[in-house]
Amino acid sequence: MDRTLANFIRALRNAEVRISTAETLDAFSCVELVGYEDRAHLKRSLSLVLPKTEDEKETFDSTFDQFFKYTDVQGERAATQSEADDGDAAEGEGGEGEGEGGEGEGGGSAEAQNRGQQTGGKKKKKSKGNAYLGEEEEEEDLGPGEMTDAQSPLGALLMQNSRVELTVAMSEAGEKVDVREIQVFTQKGLYTRRIMDEMGLAGLNREISDARDSNNVSQRRMGQELKRRREWLRDQVRDYVERQFLLHADATGKRLREELLRKVKLSNVEHRSFRLIQEIVYKMAKKLAALHSRRKKVFKRGQINIPRTLRYNMAYDGAIFDLKWKSVKIDRPKVFAICDVSGSVANYSRFMLMFLYSLEEVMPKVRSFAFSSDLAEVTDLFDRNNLEDAIAKTLRDYAGGSTDYGQAFQDFKRLCLDGIDHRTTIIILGDARNNYGDPRAEILKEMYDRCKRLIWLNPESRNSWYVGDAEMRRYSAYCHQVDECNSLMHLERVVGNLLRTVT
Amino acid sequence: MPDIAKMAESVEALKAHFEEHRYICSDQVATAVYLAFHLRKPVLVEGPPGVGKTELAKTTSEMFDLPLIRLQCYEGLDEAKAIYEWKYGKQLLYTQVLKETLDEVLQGAQGFAESVGRLHEFGDIFFSEEFLEPRPLLKALREEDGCVLLIDEVDKSDHEFESLLLEILSDYQVSIPEIGTVKATKEPPMVFLTSNNTREISDALKRRCLHLYIPFPDVDIEQRIIHARVPDIPEELRRQLVTFIQELRDLDLKKVPAISETIDWARTLLLLHTETLDPQLVRDTLNVILKFQEDIENVDSEITAITSKALKS
Numbered sequence: 001m002d003r004t005l006a007n008f009i010r011a012l013r014n015a016e017v018r019i020s021t022a023e024t025l026d027a028f029s030c031v032e033l034v035g036y037e038d039r040a041h042l043k044r045s046l047s048l049v050l051p052k053t054e055d056e057k058e059t060f061d062s063t064f065d066q067f068f069k070y071t072d073v074q075g076e077r078a079a080t081q082s083e084a085d086d087g088d089a090a091e092g093e094g095g096e097g098e099g100e101g102g103e104g105e106g107g108g109s110a111e112a113q114n115r116g117q118q119t120g121g122k123k124k125k126k127s128k129g130n131a132y133l134g135e136e137e138e139e140e141d142l143g144p145g146e147m148t149d150a151q152s153p154l155g156a157l158l159m160q161n162s163r164v165e166l167t168v169a170m171s172e173a174g175e176k177v178d179v180r181e182i183q184v185f186t187q188k189g190l191y192t193r194r195i196m197d198e199m200g201l202a203g204l205n206r207e208i209s210d211a212r213d214s215n216n217v218s219q220r221r222m223g224q225e226l227k228r229r230r231e232w233l234r235d236q237v238r239d240y241v242e243r244q245f246l247l248h249a250d251a252t253g254k255r256l257r258e259e260l261l262r263k264v265k266l267s268n269v270e271h272r273s274f275r276l277i278q279e280i281v282y283k284m285a286k287k288l289a290a291l292h293s294r295r296k297k298v299f300k301r302g303q304i305n306i307p308r309t310l311r312y313n314m315a316y317d318g319a320i321f322d323l324k325w326k327s328v329k330i331d332r333p334k335v336f337a338i339c340d341v342s343g344s345v346a347n348y349s350r351f352m353l354m355f356l357y358s359l360e361e362v363m364p365k366v367r368s369f370a371f372s373s374d375l376a377e378v379t380d381l382f383d384r385n386n387l388e389d390a391i392a393k394t395l396r397d398y399a400g401g402s403t404d405y406g407q408a409f410q411d412f413k414r415l416c417l418d419g420i421d422h423r424t425t426i427i428i429l430g431d432a433r434n435n436y437g438d439p440r441a442e443i444l445k446e447m448y449d450r451c452k453r454l455i456w457l458n459p460e461s462r463n464s465w466y467v468g469d470a471e472m473r474r475y476s477a478y479c480h481q482v483d484e485c486n487s488l489m490h491l492e493r494v495v496g497n498l499l500r501t502v503t
Numbered sequence: 504m505p506d507i508a509k510m511a512e513s514v515e516a517l518k519a520h521f522e523e524h525r526y527i528c529s530d531q532v533a534t535a536v537y538l539a540f541h542l543r544k545p546v547l548v549e550g551p552p553g554v555g556k557t558e559l560a561k562t563t564s565e566m567f568d569l570p571l572i573r574l575q576c577y578e579g580l581d582e583a584k585a586i587y588e589w590k591y592g593k594q595l596l597y598t599q600v601l602k603e604t605l606d607e608v609l610q611g612a613q614g615f616a617e618s619v620g621r622l623h624e625f626g627d628i629f630f631s632e633e634f635l636e637p638r639p640l641l642k643a644l645r646e647e648d649g650c651v652l653l654i655d656e657v658d659k660s661d662h663e664f665e666s667l668l669l670e671i672l673s674d675y676q677v678s679i680p681e682i683g684t685v686k687a688t689k690e691p692p693m694v695f696l697t698s699n700n701t702r703e704i705s706d707a708l709k710r711r712c713l714h715l716y717i718p719f720p721d722v723d724i725e726q727r728i729i730h731a732r733v734p735d736i737p738e739e740l741r742r743q744l745v746t747f748i749q750e751l752r753d754l755d756l757k758k759v760p761a762i763s764e765t766i767d768w769a770r771t772l773l774l775l776h777t778e779t780l781d782p783q784l785v786r787d788t789l790n791v792i793l794k795f796q797e798d799i800e801n802v803d804s805e806i807t808a809i810t811s812k813a814l815k816s
Contacts, residue, residue, distance in 0.1 A: 020710050026542065033541050041514065044534040052709040054549070054716055286703070307583075311591045314629075317602070318595050 005031055008067050009050070015063050017056045023049060039068065150226060152203035158229040159222075166233070170240055173198035179244045191241045196234065204230060262488045277488070278388075281351060284492045285358030288499055334365045334423050335498075336451075338412065340430030341395055342372035342403045348459040348486065350391050352429050355491055357387055359499075367416070370394050373401040375411035403433060405471065406440035413443050420450040425498060429457045429485070432465070432472040439471040441478060448478040457485035457494060507567050511540040525731040526555070526562040527724055535715040536563060545672050545694035547657075547709060550717035552699055553761025557655055559717075560695035564651035569693070572646070573653045574639040576660035582667055586677055588636040594629065630681035640671055641685060649690030657708075658698040665708050668696075672711045720762065722749055728762060733769040743780045744769060747813040748792065754802065760792040768792050780814060782807045 005027060009019055026049045034045045043064050051060040150159045157169060174180075177194040204226065211223025258280055308324035316322065337356055339349035349370070356366050367379045376398060382390040420426070426447060448454050456479045458465060458472065465472040476482045483494055510520050518533040536559075539546045548556045564571035574585055612618040628634075637645065643652040654668070671677055672694065675687035696712065698704055720728065725745045729736065745765065752759045760768075768791045777784060785806050793799045802809075 018706070020706075022710050026544070026713075029542055030538060033538070040530075041534070044531050045538055047531070048535050048538055048546075048713040048715055052547075052706075052714040057716055307591065310595065311589055314589075314591060314594050314598065318598050 002028065004036075008064075011067055012050060012060065012063055015059045017051050017059050017063075019050055150207065150222060152200060152207045154200035154204040155207050155226050158204075158226060158233060166236070169199055170195065170237060174240065174244065179241060182241070182245050188238070188241050188245055191244075192234070192238050195237050195241065199233075199237075201230075262492075265486050277351065278354060280488060281354045282358050284488065285355060285495075288359060288492070288496055334421075334425065335367070336416075336420070336424060336426045337366060337368040338375070338408070338426065338428045338430075339368065339370050340372065340403060340408075340428075341370045341399045342401070343399065344433075345429065345431055345459055346395055346399055348457075349429055350395065351488065352427075352457070352485075352491060353382075353391055353394070354387060355495055356427075357382055357390075359495065367419070369412060369415075370398040371408040371411070372398060373404040373407055374398075375408040375415070377415060402435055403430075404437050405430070405432065405434045405475075406438040409440045409443040409447075413446070417446065417450070420447060422450075422452050424451045425453045425455065426451050427455045427457065427498070428479075429459070431458055431460050432456075432470050432475055434469055434471045436469050439474050441471070441474045444475055444478045448480075453480045455479065455481045455483065455494070455498070457483050457490075459486040460484070461486075507540070507569075510567065511537060513537070520566050521562060522731070524562050524566050526558060527720075527728045527731050528555075528559070529720070529724060532559065532715065532717060535713055538713055539693060542713075543691060545696060545712045546715050547696045547698065547704065547712035548715045548717060549698045549700055551719065551759070551761060553763040554717045554719060555762060556697040556717060557653065560651055560653040560697070563693065563695070564653075567651070567693075569648070570646060570650045571653060572639050572643045572650055572692070573655060575655045576657050576664070578659060578661060580660045580664055584638055585664070585667065586638050586640045587679060588638060589630070590634045590636050594634050597629070597634075632682065635679075635682070640668075641677060643692040643694075644671070644675065644677065644685055644687045646690075646692065647688050649688075650692045652692040652694045654694065654696045656699060657696045658701045658704060662705065665705050669707055669711065672708070719752055719759075722746065725749070725762065725765060729765060729769050732766050733773060736769050736773050737778070740772060740777060740779060741769070742816060743813045744772065746816040747780065747785070747809055750809045750812060751792070751802065754805070756793070756798045756801065757795045758793070758798065764792045780810050782810045785810055 006024075009024055009027065013019055027046060030045050030049050031042070034041055036042060043061075046064070047057060047060050051057045150156045157166060173195045176198050177191065179191050179195065182188070182191055208223050208227050208230070211219050211226065214220055214223070257276065261277055261280060303326040305324045305326045309320055309322070310318075312324055313320045313322055335356065337353065339345075339353060341349050353368060356368070359366075366382075367377065368382065369375050370378045378390070378394045378398070381393050384390075385393065444454075456472075456475060460470075462484050464470070472482075483490070485491055485494055509516075511517055514530060514533045514537045517537055518528065518530065521528050521533065521536075535546050535548075538544070548559060550556055560573075561571060563569075608621055609618050612621055635641075639652070643650055657665070657668075675691040676684050678684045696708075719725075722745055725748070726741055729741050729745060733741075748760050748765050748768070768788065771788050771791050772784075775784070775788075786803070789799050789802065789806075793802065
């Protein structure tokens, strides 16, 4: 029983629900209290203990249904199969002795109750074999009769008709071939095959072909029965692999993709991956936010905290000489993001804005500006719309036109140079390709003088910074920091550094 | 004194008792209280504003007939306001008294060592219970027969404060450096923490709690809530207004109406002797359920459609 829960928690972890050991222990005591009998009750209870955010609760719901439904389906299948068996057994009754048929039926219902039990199961199978053989054309004349025992280990196991043992054998084989390592769905066939091999498929195949060529009627009958059960086994293994895939691989495959996407150049990201990228950005931002959300305190000089001072000076006979000052919390950093949204750089800007605004928790005061030729503030767009819409609107409204950094800086100066103070960090994202226009670097210098930090992020690789119409040489003189930035990893590093220095 | 253990015997029983106290809840909520009671764990309740998070704690205290101790969190809340504080005024007075009696105490003492020895004998009551001013958390631990402790809007407090809570949440105790550890009396308090999710609560805190998410209720439950809270409203109208609100929640609004707004609206309509919804009436009373002018303007064009939908339900 406990193993079931442990497996379930494993599956949950795979579905990216974070569960600590302490929570696992809680889950155990919770199950102890409510038991496994009432499924809905169990689900409700566990959903209080294990998932700890709204998203995780959704994941939990689907994982729970998937995980515990599987056993149900198996149970149903066992039931329907043994029902069918019952029917078959009844059909075969005519050929067989009456008592045997009755026994077969008894076995069938027993199996329906606790699948895996085989009191009389073997006999029932025999009788069922009769009925079945009646339908097979090539050996129609075999009729009811004895079957020899299967010789190969897997064959013997199959003939034993013990579901429990088969499942155990299947899991063991699965362990051996590391089915948990399955990563992509194309591997399902491969692993099915491997597990069958591991269970001794070769031996079984040999036995079946031997049996077919045999002169002995009962051996041939046995061979046919084995063949039929081999197909059944294949289905079972396929199901097993499928389940393992769903529980283990889905996440690993995704993690692999995420890992790749972090490193890929942002301009090369395909449109269909945007969703995933957004998730990654969000995750990265969460991580950074958690890291930097502690606020530092600075002391406000000149204001005494009376209660604290009195309290601390109690030990000195109430004479106040160890003064305690009031402290205030430091302001959150002000960030101005200026993004080039012309064709070549638009994609980078998109992700950078995404990143900055996902960091709302630690950087609530982001003002953003977009330009290709004319510059405008887009902060409002982001306040009023959700992230995706805001970005789409920004790109729609400002992305046209050829790049003119000089004009953009002039607009910026007009708009909000006064807003820049010693707490402000300015991030400019662009390739500095000015189409041979006037770079107006003096405005950048003015910004540089006023702000705390000016960071230029250039999506082009360093080699091409000084080639052609790029003004990077002139601009970089007035930047505190110049960085190449063209993948999510770069972006994460830059923003991480930003948070470290500004908070 | 009601028998708490009997009340919390099963989820169904709890639910019934909640309903007696006019708090209609889903199985999920009742299960949370059930587990909280049996596993002795705090519950972290999250959900949109106005779905009855605080009400849950209040009703629980009412139902179990336990005192409710409430700590409202805000930015800047610290241990001096949440756990304990020294009565420094009294301490100051005490030093004055001590100074005057010091001569008597030290009279006849030979040398410095003996003086210090006598002072020690005099007792270290300076930082003792006498001078301790308990704040909500400490008070909750000291309640003899247990209590319900509500730590409201924990997301509004600082990160540091969350760490302060960890000890009390996992072990039901607080450590006061000058005195030692104060443990909960035989009945630890039932703790409810509520959060509006304005920021992510730390994992350490979440790990120690059961996590209950209360979403907006479905039609059925909301109708029963209205029935419980505004019993006088005709059934027909009740169904209409609940349907209307449910439809509103699907729209893209700045602030969707919560249960408390539904209740307010029901009361309003009752006051206006309304028999049935009609677009004009809805338009006139819309400011009861929508709290932003922008939302009201947005909804305006759809009122007729939604109202007729609600009427048909």
